[in-house]
Amino acid sequence: MRASQILIPTMKEDPADADVASHRLMLRAGLIRQVASGLYTWLPLGLRVLRKVEQIVREELTQAGAQEVLMPVVQPAELWQDSGRWDKMGAEMLRIKDRHDRDFCLGPTHEEIITDLFRREVQSYKSLPVNFFQIQTKFRDERRPRFGVMRAREFIMKDGYSFHADAASFAETYQAMFDAYTRICSRMLLNFRAVEADTGNIGGANSHEFHVLADSGEDVIAYAEGGSYAANLERAEAVTTLDQPPAPAAKLEKIATPAVRTIADLVELLGKPADALVKTLIVHGEESPIALVLRGDHELNEVKASKLDGVASPLRMATDAEITAAIGAEPGSLGVVGLQLPCFVDRSAAVLSDFVCGANETGYHYTGVNWQRDAALEEHQIKDLRNVMPGDPSPDGVGVMAYARGIEVGHIFQLGTTYSEAMSATVLDENGRDVAPIMGCYGIGITRFVAAVIEQNFDDAGIIWPEPLAPFSVHILALAYEKSEAVRDCADALYAACKDAGLDVLLDDRKERPGVKFNEADLIGLPHRITVGDRNLKEGKVEYRKRSETDSELIDQNDVVQHVLNQRS
Numbered sequence: 178m179r180a181s182q183i184l185i186p187t188m189k190e191d192p193a194d195a196d197v198a199s200h201r202l203m204l205r206a207g208l209i210r211q212v213a214s215g216l217y218t219w220l221p222l223g224l225r226v227l228r229k230v231e232q233i234v235r236e237e238l239t240q241a242g243a244q245e246v247l248m249p250v251v252q253p254a255e256l257w258q259d260s261g262r263w264d265k266m267g268a269e270m271l272r273i274k275d276r277h278d279r280d281f282c283l284g285p286t287h288e289e290i291i292t293d294l295f296r297r298e299v300q301s302y303k304s305l306p307v308n309f310f311q312i313q314t315k316f317r318d319e320r321r322p323r324f325g326v327m328r329a330r331e332f333i334m335k336d337g338y339s340f341h342a343d344a345a346s347f348a349e350t351y352q353a354m355f356d357a358y359t360r361i362c363s364r365m366l367l368n369f370r371a372v373e374a375d376t377g378n379i380g381g382a383n384s385h386e387f388h389v390l391a392d393s394g395e396d397v398i399a400y401a402e403g404g405s406y407a408a409n410l411e412r413a414e415a416v417t418t419l420d421q422p423p424a425p426a427a428k429l430e431k432i433a434t435p436a437v438r439t440i441a442d443l444v445e446l447l448g449k450p451a452d453a454l455v456k457t458l459i460v461h462g463e464e465s466p467i468a469l470v471l472r473g474d475h476e477l478n479e480v481k482a483s484k485l486d487g488v489a490s491p492l493r494m495a496t497d498a499e500i501t502a503a504i505g506a507e508p509g510s511l512g513v514v515g516l517q518l519p520c521f522v523d524r525s526a527a528v529l530s531d532f533v534c535g536a537n538e539t540g541y542h543y544t545g546v547n548w549q550r551d552a553a554l555e556e557h558q559i560k561d562l563r564n565v566m567p568g569d570p571s572p573d574g575v576g577v578m579a580y581a582r583g584i585e586v587g588h589i590f591q592l593g594t595t596y597s598e599a600m601s602a603t604v605l606d607e608n609g610r611d612v613a614p615i616m617g618c619y620g621i622g623i624t625r626f627v628a629a630v631i632e633q634n635f636d637d638a639g640i641i642w643p644e645p646l647a648p649f650s651v652h653i654l655a656l657a658y659e660k661s662e663a664v665r666d667c668a669d670a671l672y673a674a675c676k677d678a679g680l681d682v683l684l685d686d687r688k689e690r691p692g693v694k695f696n697e698a699d700l701i702g703l704p705h706r707i708t709v710g711d712r713n714l715k716e717g718k719v720e721y722r723k724r725s726e727t728d729s730e731l732i733d734q735n736d737v738v739q740h741v742l743n744q745r746s
């Protein structure tokens with residue numbers, strides 16, 4: 178492609194409203210333009226990258242035995258009513274009406290459509306397993322679209338769905354998809370991690386997210402240093418090393434703590450560390466308020482808490498007024514001694530001795546509290562309620578936990594028979610009985626992948642494309658192309674030779690100053706740059722530079738294409 182014939186509207190300055198590197202660079206390098214909040218146009222350069230991501234995904238899934246289909250973006254309400262989700266989906270689903278006043282939505286996902294296809298077209302267990310995928314536009318009216326295409330409202334997803342006669346068949350396909358996702362990330366040369374993930378309200382044991390590691394990631398990953406355990410923080414299990422609290426040594430004492438509101442206030446007043454204190458949080462229950470008890474230095478994990486029996490989901494913290502009404506004390510003075518509410522105690526709080534907590538009387542705390550003696554632990558349920566902390570032991574016993582940030586690019590999980598049962602998508606088994614197949618579900622954020630790749634591959638000057646995803650592999654900068662016949666001849670010849678060698682090549686033949694060409698080449702970030710200028714051509718040389726390296730070298734104009742090919746292999 179000639180730069181004079183392709184729209185690459187670069188920007189010299191950072192756009193004001195772009196908070197992360199990928200968003201900034203995608204705008205500056207002319208890959209995308211925003212149309213409205215969360216809606217983007219992909220320009221020629223960006224689209225070339227997107228197509229490369231799609232192609233890698235398509236190849237690996239096809240290789241792994243999945244078959245490609247293409248389902249509509251616009252979906253009829255009836256199918257969502259069939260699955261029971263028409264009323265359950267919140268404001269993320271955009272609902273529309275056609276000219277006959279019939280209800281439709283813009284597909285946020287495609288379980289309903291694929292399950293409907295399956296129930297119409299597949300009748301016998303003999304046709305199982307089947308595994309479908311598509312690469313298609315999704316619409317989700319995200320509350321806070323942000324970070325450019327990373328969290329957009331309209332985006333492209335690869336979504337896949339498999340159907341199985343039994344658990345063993347599901348497990349096999351799940352593993353095949355896990356392996357395919359691993360190969361996809363590896364082929365893109367990403368630093369990534371597969372982690373155990375929360376299964377949401379669908380349940381099932383198997384769920385993994387694939388995260389591209391980057392400081393700008395929205396998710397926290399908890400992983401074991403010196404071990405192999407890794408999970409999304411939402412899901413990572415927190416363990417304690419003690420089985421039992423140590424024997425009580427202190428006696429129970431009530432002390433006045435008039436100005437104490439928070440754990441930090443209490444640490445300051447008593448001079449004790451936060452891990453010797455206990456905090457009591459009150460949440461809404463299905464019937465009455467429920468107390469959640471944690472060590473002072475630990476954070477509540479809301480995903481874990483919202484799954485506790487009797488706790489309202491989504492989780493809602495009680496207001497100050499609700500707390501005072503239920504307990505008769507202000508939120509800063511709650512504790513476990515004499516507490517009259519149903520209570521869940523975190524594992525780490527349950528093994529404390531001689532701890533401090535509120536006295537359920539405004540302005541007072543107890544010190545020297547011991548569960549067995551003072552707080553009827555046997556009446557409470559001990560659960561994992563908290564976020565793992567860096568330094569905790571790994572739940573599998575190997576290594577010490579640490580945090581990293583990740584961008585979720587893929588998610589694979591088990592749907593069980595939720596959709597096949599709700600939508601009566603059954604097959605006949607070998608005894609002629611109707612059975613609901615087990616389903617698996619496999620997503621990849623195609624557009625998000627492009628941003629995630631940039632988050633791992635840039636410097637101050639711009640993007641540094643990894644070879645497999647670069648919009649073009651080679652950038653020929655022809656200096657004074659319009660003035661110098663020698664430059665023109667050489668650049669055109671190299672351009673043709675690159676194409677003959679099967680290289681994707683961009684020739685900068687524009688009437689621009691060298692400085693502009695160099696800066697834009699750095700910004701766009703193609704892996705190989707050949708600069709053709711009169712001065713070096715006098716010696717028959719051109720300049721070669723790799724985008725990922727700072728030094729350039731002079732190479733004979735006749736050898737440079739081969740040189741590029743050598744660098745790539």
Ligand code: ATP
Nearest residue numbers: 326327328329332334585586587588620621622625
């Ligand atoms: P998130 O927690 O980031 O909202 P999700 O759990 O809603 O993701 P899935 O429904 O599993 O995501 O969708 C599959 C994949 O689609 C995700 O792993 C992600 O890569 C991508 N994706 C989801 N929402 C968006 C979005 N708003 N913009 C771009 N990509 C998205």
Ligand code: MG
Nearest residue numbers: 269317319328
């Ligand atoms: Mg989401």
